[in-house]
Amino acid sequence: DIQMTQSPSTLSASVGDRVTITCRASQSISRWLAWYQQKPGKAPKLLIYKASSLESGVPSRFSGSGSGTEFTLTISSLQPDDFATYYCQQYNSYSRAFGQGTKVEI
Amino acid sequence: QVQLVESGGGVVQPGGSLRLSCAASGFSFSGYGMHWLRQVAGKGLEWVAFIRYDGTNKDYADSVKGRYTISRDNSKNTLYLQMNSLRTEDTAVYYCAKEHLGGTAGYWGQGTLVTVSS
Numbered sequence: 682d683i684q685m686t687q688s689p690s691t692l693s694a695s696v697g698d699r700v701t702i703t704c705r706a707s708q709s710i711s712r713w714l715a716w717y718q719q720k721p722g723k724a725p726k727l728l729i730y731k732a733s734s735l736e737s738g739v740p741s742r743f744s745g746s747g748s749g750t751e752f753t754l755t756i757s758s759l760q761p762d763d764f765a766t767y768y769c770q771q772y773n774s775y776s777r778a779f780g781q782g783t784k785v786e787i
Numbered sequence: 788q789v790q791l792v793e794s795g796g797g798v799v800q801p802g803g804s805l806r807l808s809c810a811a812s813g814f815s816f817s818g819y820g821m822h823w824l825r826q827v828a829g830k831g832l833e834w835v836a837f838i839r840y841d842g843t844n845k846d847y848a849d850s851v852k853g854r855y856t857i858s859r860d861n862s863k864n865t866l867y868l869q870m871n872s873l874r875t876e877d878t879a880v881y882y883c884a885k886e887h888l889g890g891t892a893g894y895w896g897q898g899t900l901v902t903v904s905s
Contacts, residue, residue, distance in 0.1 A: 682849070713889065772889065772891045776834070
């Protein structure tokens, strides 16, 4: 099974900061990677698919990059609404594993 | 707009069964694959199962294989998850989600809580 590892687990940042979250796959997943945002008590929301494609309606301050085993989610200028937990997910193989999550806090 | 409404959650004893439903509206249900995913309180996300748009292909996480069955009724725009031989570690919020481009989970419902406890 493909394992997904996110870092860091927690990230302290301020409004306006540039934030980068990393996701590593235990084997190549090409570009079959998605990023989700989840706020407390809410369902996850898809932000990025196929490593770098921005989902409709998602602000352009969010961007994704990478291929193979190394991927990043970048928030160019952190906004108050962006404090949340972020998850990566591979969908190259049937297991569709998630990373453990990165909590972005003040 | 897309709406996914899960139901059927509740409290069940270990070894018991439960069937979850997901009522879909706002899109052509029969044209999309569907996922079930879950989240233990305070923990991360886990993908559970996927069914192709026409029901001809189904995938399961190893943790539920042989115990859970995903199905759909395209005439009723409804997705199902039959859960048998439930364990305490199956306690979680269960979400259904519409397949996005390439196969990931796009739009998610708000979830239904399943508690397995004696």
